[in-house]
Amino acid sequence: MHIIFFFILALLDYSHNTSQLRQKCLRNHKGTEREYVQDSIRECRKEIKSQDMGPTDMKATALLKLTYLEMFGHDMSWASFNVLEVMSSQKYQQKRVGYLGAVQSFRPDTEVLMLAENLLKKDLSSPVPITIALPLAAIPHVISPPMANSLLSDLLPRLTHSHPAIKKKTIVTLYRLALVYPETLRPAWPKIKERLSDESEDPSVTASIINVVCELGWRRPQDFLPLAPRLFDLLVQGGxxxxAIKIIKLFAVLTPLEPRLVKKLVPPLTSLIKTTPAMSLLYECINGIIQGGILEESEGSVEGNEIAKLCVGKLRSMLTVEGDPNLKYVALLAFAKIVVSHPFLVSQHQDVILECIDDADISIRTRALDLVVDMVNADNLMTIVERLMRQLKNSPLASKSDDPTNDRGVHEGIVPTADSDDEDMEESLQKPERGSDQPPPLPDDYRKSVITRILDMCYRDIYSNVSDFEWFIEILVQLVKQVPTTAKAETEKPGDFGGFQDNADISYRIGYELQNVAVRVKSMRYEATRAAQALILVDQRDSLFPASGNSGYGVLASAAWIVGEYSDMLPNPDDVMSSLLHTSTSQLPAPLLAVYLQAMPKVLARLTSNQQYSWTADRKMTTTLLLARVIHFLEPLATHPSLEVQERAVEFLELLRLASEAASGQAPQNEEETFADAPLLLTQAIPSLFTGLELNPVAPGAQRKVPLPEDLDLDAPINEQLQMLLQQADYDSLLEDDEDESYDHYYKGPRSTAPPPVSAADRLDSQAIQNASYQQSAHEEEYLDPEVAARRRTERRERYKDDPFYIDSDRASGRSTPIHNVIRSNNGEELDVDTIPIMDLNIGNGEGSEMPTSHSAPASKTQNRRPRTPIIIQSDETLGDDEHSNAFATSSRPQLQSRPKKSLLQVDSSGLGSFSLDESRVPSNRLDVEKRAAEEAEMQRAMKEIERLRLEMQRANERIQARAGENEEGDLVKRKKKKKKKVVAAGDAGDTAEAVGETGEEAQGAVVKKKKKKKVKVEEVGSGEGSAEDEAPIRTKKKKRRQINLKGDDVMQ
Amino acid sequence: MINAVLVFNNNGQPRLTKFYTHLDTSTQQRLISEIFTLVANRPSSSCNFLPLPPLLASASTSTSVSSSPSDTPSLITYRHYATLYFIVISTSTESPLALLDLIQVFVEALDRLFENVCELDLIFNYETLHATLGEMIVGGVVVETGLDKVVDGVKSQGRVAKRPGGEGLRGVGGAGLGAGVWAGR
Structure with missing residues (x-):
């Protein structure tokens, strides 16, 4: 029956044209596969609940079906109790199905596991090896710490099972126990070690132990150093x-701890490399030499040079070998490890490595890319980058159909369907691998990583490898076209504003580099600005940006900033302005739009601020027209949903309205005049908003280095009455809820709006234009009548009398802290910004190259490149030395890095890492096994005690009898007694403490107890003391004690 | 250690899924389909190592290349036989080339058990498939690599059923592949 089930399932998966039976089945189910599966599950549900454990196997079969369906994503957790029922079946075949179901469907939190524990224990102690193997294989999948604790005692004896298959599975299971509950390793480890050092052990058991030790090894290498001699022997023995691969991997983590190992390892590894026919072993030898730091250790010596040459030579031949791409892949992996410490060794083989960048196989390409980034230097940068650019250009952007999310099965899970050819399924597996030979299009994430790597390579050490910045800018512009389509959602995040370099969208990163060049490399600023202009211009967008979607737009943020900030270098400001004001601009995402808004007045200032030309009628017209255009553009944005955009739009709108007034108010040059001044607002005020100190890159930690003023007490309350005032405010608001101003503002609409725009013009005419700020509220004194201003001030003071948050410059009440004064005195006199010791940059004088913090491009070494003047690249500004900023940078990150997101499928072994196998360590909490052993020892002691008492009483009895008989024959009795004791001792050595004497026993009990406290260390001493106190004739006692001691030993370890 | 062993066919339908660390069913399915997408697009001439699928790559962007061992699965090895893909997901403590050999041993063991194995055998003998894997890998650690011992281990658990109807359609033609490739590594 279950055969038929699978048959039908198989048919559902495949097609149906060969066998009649299949046609019949499929005719019934074609097109209704999903229903059929649901029916099957329903049927299974019924069958699995049946009590039939008999010969028909109905229950087990139903479980097997469910397990099969689970593989396709059909949940079977509801059946966990039935799984348990099948697991406990007496028939092995059914049991096996049950265990399979458990392995596939149980999770460590499955409830019935509590019930399964006893079954696992029972099966572990089964006399049939294949039955023992079932729980052994299942335990790793379901184990939880409490379960590990209780199963340990059943697992440990299996380590000495006569069947090697049981032994090796037990070892692995113990390792998985240790993963969830590291303490279990303490009793298990000595036994595993014992197995490892047993020369006569089955080789496959030894191999399993090595596998487990290799897993444990990298977490706590120091605990496994003592094994080194045995491992070395195993390695040399070979076979x-x-x-051998695992041993080499293990040694790779041991050698850094014990440098003496290197000398020992080099000869066998070298001979393995030279002789082994197995490529995997050869590769792992090389890998072990690299990873174990053997190259560094043996550096300089003849032997060391030889082995380095041997390794790299072998790797090179792996790269050049035809027909085995796997070797290429692993060789690149190994090169990537060498390049960190020995870049010169790798760069000798640049030719073959660069070939791999263009390999048809994406895996190999990715590896080569990783490698190349570390390999890059000033000489090969351009070659490598150009090679990568060519690759990007030559392959089309991946189309939508290649998108993995469109793949069938992602959304609804994989459903068996009847769509493929039956012939396939009967094709023998032992046939050559096949597949199409067409190279796949570059996937988006690869494309993205290529672009990232190009930028990384060029940026490395602040452009120290870039010798030609024109070339670099050109590369950046070209890269924009190669940006893959990305999800745009991430650019919309409000919090992302300003953090372009962190943005996942690669185009932001490109823009950031362009901006970086513009800021840092003064001599290239003009070129960078021109590039930014090209990017901004709307009519060039088709040729510079990718055709599909609006990917690559992230670069516009930086481009807009550059055209604004360096607008005086723009070759064509008019067109830039038109592009900024293009209708498509307002459709940009909010952060981009905000940057655009900021760039607009800067470019406008560039266009209108010229003082050299007269204010002619013509100029007046173009200016007012331009202003009108900008205002027209800004007006709708004043109600933009993004607050950032809204705020900037409103600010500039106000400003430009003023400018517009000024422009139309100013009479143009008439016939008789030779020169008329343009409005001051346009020529001076607006440009002054954006000029001033040049913006320089600031190191991330520099802000922290600004010294804190000594008398700044951040803990001092600003207003000591704050609590009271707050309470009062609460009370007041309860009473006067309706009059709450902000409430009114938000719910009833603004009562009084800002003064109408007309008043701005009045303000302008009357007052100083030089002032940079046009915020009407802050500086009303400057344009209002002095009297009015004074009146307003008193009114305001009245109104805010009780407001703790209002800082009144005139109010100097003794109780409240005069924060204003604090700020003034600290900022004004003591913390003069100019006195902050900023490192002198001296960019202009050409002395920059001498400073440690700035980098000049190294003079090119190759002859064929045209000679270049050194380019000065500005480095980050910071205070003092870099130490602090680095500390800052690293200290702020660890929170993120120390607990990285756990990867799927990852085993959490953090517990093992902190677990010490050191045997002298005092166990903090005892395991069940240990407890049980301790209890047994205790019990034995108690038994002995009873026995002793019994003997004593017996003896006392005898004594009494003797005394009653003949007093003078005491000597005789004594002799008799001794004789008797001897007899017993000789006769019964292994049994209970029958023969153990009175005093000695007591002493021993004490010793054992003492030992318990002092733990294992006192072992030797303890037994020594014991024997000193012993009476000579009582031989067995010693034996006895040793037995106990052994027990104690085990327990303690 | 080995984190998962997967077998699926050319259409991405799973034939064997074994996860040695806990993963809920829906994520398992997603992972399978992601890996299938990666693997299905590869030409036969490319190497047998896959880049990490998005599900796994997210947490281990930088660690994939780092030389120090860790718990993060960083290596996906696959082999393609006729209609089936065999996938092993493992951490960096496993040797990539040795894993390829391991898959080979697995397939050879199946071939030995079923005599010229094909995909149908694996469907009908789902249990045996698991038992074979269980003889080779326990809890993510390789316990046996010897072909004979694996086969004997499975056989000791009971008779291996043949596929119904005796449809051994193919000759023994392709069976030689294993030995040749095998000896090379």
Whole structure:
């Protein structure tokens, strides 16, 4: 029956044209596969609940079906109790199905596991090896810490099972126990070690132990150093390549701890490299030499040079070998490890490595890319980048159909469907691999990583490898076209504003580099600005940006900033302005739009601020027209949903309205005049908003280095009455809820709006234009009548008398802290911004290259490149030395890095890492096994005690009898007694403490107790003391004690 | 260690899924389909190592290349036989080339058990498939790599059923592949 089930399932998966039976089945179910599966599950549900454990196997079969369906994503957690029922079946075949179901469907939090524990214990102690193997294989999948604790005692004896298959599975299971509950390793480790050092052990058991030790090894290498001699022997003995690979991997983590190992390892590894026919072993030898730091250790010596040459030579031949791409892949992996410490060794093989960048296989390309980034230097940068650019250009952007999210099965899960050819399924597996030979299009994430790598390579050490910045800018512009389409959602995040370099969208990163060049490399500023202009211009957008979607737009943020900030270098400001004001601009995402808004007045200032030309009628017209255009553009944005955009739009709108007034108010040059001044607002005020100190890059930690003023007490309350005032405010608001101003503002609409725009013009005419700020509220004194201003001030003071948040410059009440004064005195006199010691940059004088913080491009070494003047690249500004800023940078990150997101499928072994196998360590909490052993010892002691008492009483009895008989024959009795004791001792050595004497026993009990306290260390001493106190004739006692001691030993370890 | 062993066919339908660390069913399915997407687009001439699928790559962007071992699965090895893909997901403590050999041993063991194995055998003998894997890998650690011992281990658990109807359609033609490739590594 279950055969038929699978048959039908198989048919559902496949097609149906060969066998009649299949046609029949499929005719019934074609097109209704999903229903059929649901029916099957329903049927299984019924069958699995049945009590039939008999010969028909109905229950087990139903479970097997469910397990099969689980593989396709059909949940079977509801059946966990039935799984348990099948697991406990007496028949092995059914049991096996049950265990399979458990392995596939149980999770460590499955409830029935509590019930399964006893079954696992029972099966572990089964006499049939294949039955023992079932729980052994299942335990790793379901284990939880409490379960590990209780199963340990059943697992440990299996380590000495006669069947090697049971032994090796037990070892692995113990390792998984240790993963969830590291303490279990303490009793298990000595036994595993014992197995490892047993020369006569089955080789496959030894190999399993090595596998487990290799897993444990990298977490706590220091605990495994003592094994080194045995491992070395195993390695030299050879025979098993699998094991040799693992041993080499293990040694790679041990050598850094014990440098003496290097000398020992080099000869066998070298000979393995030279002789082994197995490529995997050869590769792992090289890998082990690299990872174990053997190259560094043996550096300089003849031997060291030889082995380095041997390794790299072998790797090179792996890269050049035809027909085995796997070797290429692993060789690149190994090169990537060498390049960190020995870049010169790798760069000798640049030719073959660069070939791999263009390999048809994306895996190899990715590896080569990783490698190349570390390999880059001033000489090969351009070659590498150009090679990558060519690759990007030559392959089309991935189309939508290649998108993995469109793949069938992602959304609804994989459903068996009847769509493929039956012939396929009967094709023998042992046939050559096949597949199409067409190279896949570059996937988006690869494309993205290529662009990132190009930028990384060029940026490395602040452009120290870039010798030609024109070339670099050109590369940046070209890269924009290669940006893959990305999800745009991430650019819309409000919090992202300003953090372009962190943005996931790669185009932001490109823009950031362009901006970086514009800011840092003064001599290239003109070129950078021109590039930014090209990017901004709307009519060039088709040729510079990718055709589909609006990917690559992230670069516009930086481009807009550059055209604004360096607008005086713009070759064509008019067109830039038109592009900024293009209708498509207002459709940009909010952060971009905000940057655009900021750039607009800067470009406008560039266009209108010229003082050299007369204010002619013509100029007046163009200016007012331009202003009108900008205002027209800004007006709708004043109600933009993004607050950032809204705020900037409103600010500039006000400003430009003023400018517009001024422009139309100013009479143009008439016939008789030779020169008329343009409005001051346009020629001076607006440009002054944007000029001033040049913006320089600031190191991330520099802000922290600004010294804190000594008398600044941040803990001092600003207003000591704050609490009281707050309470009062609460009370007041309860009473006067309706009059709450902000309430009114938000719910009833603004009562009094800002003064109408007309008043701005009045303000302008009357007052100083030089002032940079046009915020009407802050400086009303400057344009209002002095009397009016004074009146307003008193009114205001009245109104805010009780407001703790209002800082009145005139109010100097003794109780409240005069924060204003604090600020003034600290900022004004003591913390003069100019006195902050900023490092002198001296960019202009050409002395920059001498400073440690700025980098000049190294003079090119190759002859064929045209000679270049050194370019000065400005480095980050900071205070003092870099130490602090670095500390800052690293200290702020660890929170993120120390607990990285756990990857899927990852085993959490953090517990093991902190667990010490050191045997002298005092266990903090005892395991069940240990407790049980301790209890047994205790019990034995108690038994002995009873026995002793019994003997004593017996003896006392005898004594009494003797005394009653003949007093003078005491000596005789004593002799008799001794004789008797001897007899017993000789006769019964292994049994209970029958023969153990009175005093000695007591002493021993004490010793054991003492030992318990002092733990294992006192072992030797303890037994020594014991024997000193012993009476000579009582031989067995010693034996006995040793037995106990052994027990204690085990327990303690 | 080995984190998962997957077998699916050319259409991405799973034939064997074994996860040695806990993963809920829906994520398992997503992972399978992601890996299938990666693997299905590869030409036969490319190497047998896959880049990490998005599900796994997210947490280990930088660690994939780093040389120090860690718990993060960073290596996906696959082999393609006729209609089936065999996938092993593992951490960096496993040797990539050795894993390829391991898959080979697995397939050879199946071939030995089923005599010229094909995909149908694996469907009908789902249990045996698991048992074979269980003889080779326990809890993510390789316990046996010897072909004979694996086969004997499975056989000791009971008779291996043949596929119904005796449809051994193919000759023994392709069976030689294993030995040749095998000896090379």
């Amino acid at each position: 098993n390549n699998w094991m």
